[in-house]
Amino acid sequence: MKVIVGAAAAVIGLILVTVFSLMAVLIADGDAEATETSDGGGGLRGVPAEFRAWILRADEACTEPAMVPALLAAQLYQESKFQTSREEATSSAGAQGPAQFMPGTWATWGRDDDGNGETSPWDIGDAVMAQGRMMCSLLRQAKNSGYPGDVRALALAGYNAGWGRVEEFGGVPPRSFANGETYNYVQIILSTMSRFQGPGLLQVSGSGTGADALRKAATRMGTPYAWGGGGPSGPSTGFCDGTNGYLGGKCSASSTVGFDCSSLVQYAYWSGTKLPRTAAAQYGATSDRAVSRNDLKPGDLLFWANGGGSIYHVAIYAGDGNVLHAPRTGRSVEVAPLTSAMPERDYYGATRP
Structure with missing residues (x-):
């Protein structure tokens, strides 16, 4: 409803504030999906x-x-x-x-x-x-x-x-x-x-570069994954390289307007922090500011690599043991538990841009 009248609105408002305050915590349970937070009723992503x-x-x-x-x-x-x-x-x-x-x-x-x-x-x-x-x-x-x-x-x-x-x-x-x-x-x-349609924005507390980047990235929840797509100005169509960008045997990336993992990160931090385009390059540009897993803060970057070598994925720490990321072709920008966003054995480390 768009109009709630008189005192009833005040009572309902107090109830909603309590409910949304409780919802603002993202819950991760093993491999379970993370619960996305409410944006206060906007229902927009x-x-x-x-x-x-x-x-x-x-x-x-x-x-x-x-x-x-x-x-x-x-x-x-x-x-x-x-x-x-x-x-x-x-x-x-x-x-x-x-x-x-x-x-x-x-x-x-x-x-x-x-x-x-x-x-x-x-x-x-x-x-x-x-x-x-x-x-x-x-x-x-x-x-x-x-x-x-x-x-x-x-x-x-x-x-x-x-x-x-x-x-x-x-x-x-x-x-x-x-x-x-x-x-x-x-x-x-x-x-x-x-x-x-919702769920909407992540509830991000605090201020600073990392928190601001996370808030910006959260506005893109629900945006499709497109290999090679996206950049500082927003989502765009991607491309297929012979291995990546395919869905059901067809090149999905070339007809999908979206982000891949590193373009989402680049978009989130631009233009205050101009990160390079790929996950490996983003690690190289921020590796001198490494962060232990126990000291993660919202906005930190997390990286995964094949066998501890070639970095293939980057995500943004969203707080409460969760990450915000563009996972893969066929999926969309989402919140997921850090423990299951990518194979745990491939976790490489974290940095703070």
Whole structure:
């Protein structure tokens, strides 16, 4: 629910604070999965840090029950893959910015939400809040329309093709309309919402380089693994090298937007600490600041090597005996117990960037 009234809210709030405080401890039990912490109700993961707060704010501003953060996140991913540059986020039809607004539509929904003195579809805050306002209005129209189907599907169709097309077809336009563009747009977003749904951010206490890097990396939980993909600016498609990047006999990395283990670490620490690209190079750059396993702090880097020789994996210590890492092809950025994140016999050591 988006609105809780009066004194009941205060009571519920106290209960939730207690519950979330207890949930903030990550529990590892042998080979069991680590329990991911709550982000306080945001229910959002796998989203760049610069988008996250705005998505949650746009969701909070809408009172329609069908609006959830994951809907906005999945829609932004489909529109622009969270890209913000004019080169990457301008469509052939002239749509602009991460939420892909046409100039005429932007004139209706755009505002200076980030307070920088300019109303721009290229500003993340302005774009996401405008997207949220438009989607909230469309969800309301869909609910009141009486048309069959999921109101989210109807709203998404209105965002993509205009509400007039929804009225024309009495629902989501069929595959025969516009070569299936709107139909597929709706289906893709609804099917990928689960990728961005909680559990959300790791609860990281403290300050400093390591804690800040861990917080940044935690915003990417749920992002797929892509061998050779990712870097300081975020996830990207990877490549296959004859051995790595394959899934089911096919090259998965080249079509997956994500991180591998070392690019996630590089992204987390950039730009305050500019680590090199590979796990072995990251160890080489930080090995003069080795940390014993008994003295680990959140943000420390942990390394695994084949037979004590060639380093093949790096992870970020997340506290309470757990690590945050991009494990392998077919998996996503996740929290896992240090004891089972990789083979225990391959544990090589830890460093503090």
